[in-house]
Amino acid sequence: MGNEKHSAYDYLRHSKKFPSVWCSGCGIGVVMGAIIRAVDSMALDPNDVVVISGIGCTSRMPVYLDFNTMHTTHGRALAFATGLKLARPDLQIIAVMGDGDALAIGGNHFIHAARRNIGITSIVVNNSIYGMTGGQVSPTTPMNMRASTAPYGNIDPPFRIAELSIAAGAAFVARSTVYHSQELEKYVRMGMETPGFSVIEAVSYCHTTFGRLNKLGGAVEMMRQIKDASITKQAADKLSAEERAGRIVRGIFHHDSSRKEYTELYRAIQENAGGAELADGRIQKMEMTF
Amino acid sequence: MTTPKMMQGNEACAAGAIAAGCRFFGGYPITPSTDIAEYMARELPKHGGVFIQMEDEIAGLAAVIGASVGGVKAMTATSGPGFSLMQENIGYAAMAEIPCVIVDVMRLGPSTGRPTSPSQGDVMQARWGTHGDHPIIAVAPSSVDECFGLTVRAFNLSERYRTPVILLIDEVVGHLREKVTLPPPDQIRVLERLRPTEPPEWYKPYGSAPGDVPALAPFGSGYRYHITGLHHDEAGFPTERVDEVRPWTRRVFRKIKGNVQHIVRYEAEGVEGARTIVVAYGAVARSAREAIKIARAKRRKVGLLRLQTLWPFPTRVVSEVCRNAQRVIVPEMNLGQMAIEVERIVGDRIVRRVNRIDGELITPQEILEAMETK
């Protein structure tokens, strides 16, 4: 633990923006830690790493990280990231989004980024609620649960992020939880190493809204609930659908590195059109100058 | 490229973008702007650039801003409905001070309106479409030649002032074909954005700077910093402190207002001693020029003030040119969006509006009538 803390410290804008905006005990920080450790384990140059987000509690994450960081408009992180990746295929781009950001207002961008299989690692922190605005129902709120805009219980079925991502065309799809921080780190790294579009769902909790509205206790209780509800994919495969209901299934749901990544495909277009060298020259000029 | 050739306004706009160094286009098909996307899809890869058709106009402009943050000059093109969808990200580009060019080939609205009919209905949307107060630059070409030239200029202004720049083309000009002689590449003045020269640890992407425009480091150039749509301090980090919000607001207004004389472009014809001045822009200015030719042949004292820059509004120019006028005619393919500005400056007593919102171009005859009637 001591060592890990030390290596993470180098990646934080510690003198600038702490303490964070997050409620104490929130799970988002665990996801941030996993991202830092994944980047660190890959020995990437922080100058080549971009963290881009939309709007919401999770989307406040980039400001704390000492990379190239961009906090965009609600739902649009992947659309901004798509332009940046195409302009600068040399950069390693991570998009961090909450469930509402990625799947409600940003749902269209999400499926299209997956369809293109563009080289962006997207991390969806799924806490089943809109935290920042005070606990409104989200596209992943389970049925019958309460939210401030579903005071009689939610009747909208939640999106299944993994299945949606696979159907839309993502190359790597995995799920873990904020309790399983090492596993989360491993999946983030695998996502970053996959050439195409990757989705890592990090199941988290929001004790201050969802927990309070549904009488689920505080951060510690909710962390325990996540731990108890979670089950590996291998174990889940042996269960019946009924037995699986309500469980958080962790694991890798899809991993296909054989499909060509989008900016590679576009480079082939530039090559055929005779402009590939110009593109390379432009990128070289853009890289570290100081 | 120096021999005269027939070109369409939209095509000349796209050619101007490439000449200005635009190497990224993100957009979504919409009549009557689609020719620009098609041209860019064909030409950009040849120049080492990138074209992408996004899932909607919101994503189109988002991708453009993303590319610009990567250090690439970028553009999108759309029409009314798509322009409405882009407003939020126009606000983002203004707030984060990211250069980008947005072409709006105006069609009759509101809503789906008449997609193939011209209008100038987006003049006020270009100014006030996004929420909150921010400065903006908008230019409006009247000819195919100017579609090329003003697009180059739009990029230069955008890079120079770190601001979104809007090109308002009406459908008449966008689809007009006429003969143009494009300048050879070495005669086109192309500005590049200022990049920081100080060490990364001193870099302030929103700091005070000469001319109020701080340098912008592309992502991946060794300067790691933060960009946000939240109000931010000089380093780009979110702030709620009044003493940090206020200087930002002041600076971004100053960088445009303080440079109005460098930004504003117009053309005045026969305005000396004229008793009647026609103030026009876009395709309507062509009808106005014709009307003035006819009127002057009849020894009427009429002049034309043709505005190429609509925002920031050329208040000084309008005020000076119209100082001794007894009548100011403002013909527009809307119900008087620019007339409001002109009236504000010269007083509504002497302004005569000529308006059409039926998808037809205003004729020289209609402008002549406004000159003749009491």
Ligand code: SF4
């Ligand atoms: S509101 Fe919820 S999601 Fe947001 S910081 Fe607090 S606990 Fe975390």
